[in-house]
């Protein structure tokens with residue numbers, strides 16, 4: 001596989017074409033003790049944008065993620081893969097995945113060399129090839145930044 | 161047309177070349193390319209580099225690199241101070257470079273102020289207005305004073321460097337920013353020019369050539385409109401000076417800014433052109449050493465221009481390098497360079513025939529340079545750039561520091577191919593062929 005094909009894995013192209021969670025969903029705030037938060041992130045160098053909304057259960061798990069965005073296939077596919085990965089996950093697990101994905105993006109194409117970690121990341125390991133291109137890493141991280149920020153804004157991180 | 165082999169450090173400033181009709185011959189182009197060591201390198205697994213990002217920054221000929229090294233090896237000293245031989249030689253090299261740049265752009269020596277780049281140069285003008293508005297510079301600077309109700313006019317096509325400083329100036333002075341819109345073909349829409357440039361207009365700032373659309377602005381029309389109402393003109397000449405003959409006196413603009421690194425020169429240096437009488441009347445912006453006459457604990461009097469606007473130790477080696485770059489281009493002959501690049505622009509514009517490719521900017525080659533921005537249906541510019549890069553083809557992707565212009569066309573990002581003196585038709589053909597395969601790679605229908 002060429003480095004270009006390593007970067008644009010079929011999983012990524014599929015998610016870019018058929019994104020998961022795209023289309024902001026209204027979450028009535030304080031609905032049965034749920035917390036919600038929203039974040040808008042931009043990548044000023046290329047204009048990639050994402051607005052992401054998160055809904056957290058009273059027990060501290062992600063009930064749902066929805067988002068709207070525009071940008072390159074890497075940024076859009078990454079939000080999509082992340083959405084399917086974190087839905088239903090407890091916040092501690094979300095934090096762990098966020099850490100693992102950042103580690104993956106710093107791996108310069110080598111991956112994590114840790115089967116448990118790669119299992120946990122699932123489809124998100126398809127972004128390993130992206131980590132060979134320093135200019136594109138921030139595209140892959142845009143959605144994760146939006147998730148982290150919307151969780152912080154929801155107040156869920158303080159209480160859990 | 162002469163080849164470049166005769167340009168060497170220390171050559172006297174060359175006149176702007178005589179008019180001709182030829183473009184660069186294949187032999188001349190081969191000789192030009194041999195002057196640029198970086199063009200020999202390979203990228204992405206041993207492929208030849210196809211550098212189509214010269215509008216962002218150009219590559220440098222060996223003679224420019226040698227001139228900078230030669231300065232450090234033989235002449236390095238602080239300029240305009242010190243009585244030793246090195247100081248004399250450094251000062252001479254610095255001032256000769258100024259003369260070379262001045263001759264290259266149709267200016268007098270005293271009308272060229274060294275600046276770190278075009279962005280800094282435009283900010284000098286904006287801050288001079290600001291300082292004058294606070295009363296600095298006295299009566300002489302009256303024409304730089306702004307008050308609420310005054311207007312500054314720019315265009316919708318500006319690089320942020322020729323937009324944000326004016327927004328900020330308006331915020332500081334209460335002046336109002338207005339702009340000339342861009343038409344669907346990427347050229348300025350002058351239909352309402354007389355309603356936009358009025359008695360209230362104090363500054364009309366615009367790009368000579370857009371770094372996105374490649375369109376050449378109708379300078380004469382805009383200068384005439386500004387003169388009618390007594391407004392000062394500021395020309396962003398970043399993209400014109402490296403690619404076509406430019407004569408500021410002939411254009412009749414009041415100020416102009418351009419960068420060394422886009423015209424085969426080093427980074428860290430650029431120039432502000434100002435009509436002599438205006439520079440003389442303008443209060444300084446950055447203050448400190450080297451730009452003064454008499455300093456007491458209470459107050460300071462300022463040196464005449466250009467020194468008044470060159471505070472602190474200057475980027476002498478880079479300035480000398482920029483002077484050399486101006487000589488190099490002058491010797492090549494800008495009329496021939498422009499004709500060569502017109503041919504490249506025509507080759508580039510053929511991408512509009514590729515299904516799904518849309519050019520943002522004029523499709524005809526009249527009054528446009530070889531800077532071609534485009535979108536590919538169903539594929540983001542970043543992804544387009546990545547596929548081209550995989551074949552060794554370097555283009556720019558993003559908003560190219562012109563967000564309002566992109567918003568005008570309802571897009572966030574474009575990919576952009578741009579040429580310089582050393583670009584070949586073969587490179588443009590390789591680019592077109594690679595671009596034709598992009599939609600298939602992403603499965604875009």
Ligand SMILES: Cc1ncc(COP(=O)(O)O)c(C=O)c1O
Nearest residue numbers: 277278279319321371396398419
């Ligand atoms: C049209 C135009 N104006 C201004 C600039 C700013 O030049 P610099 O970044 O060298 O100051 C550029 C370069 O990016 C440009 O293309």
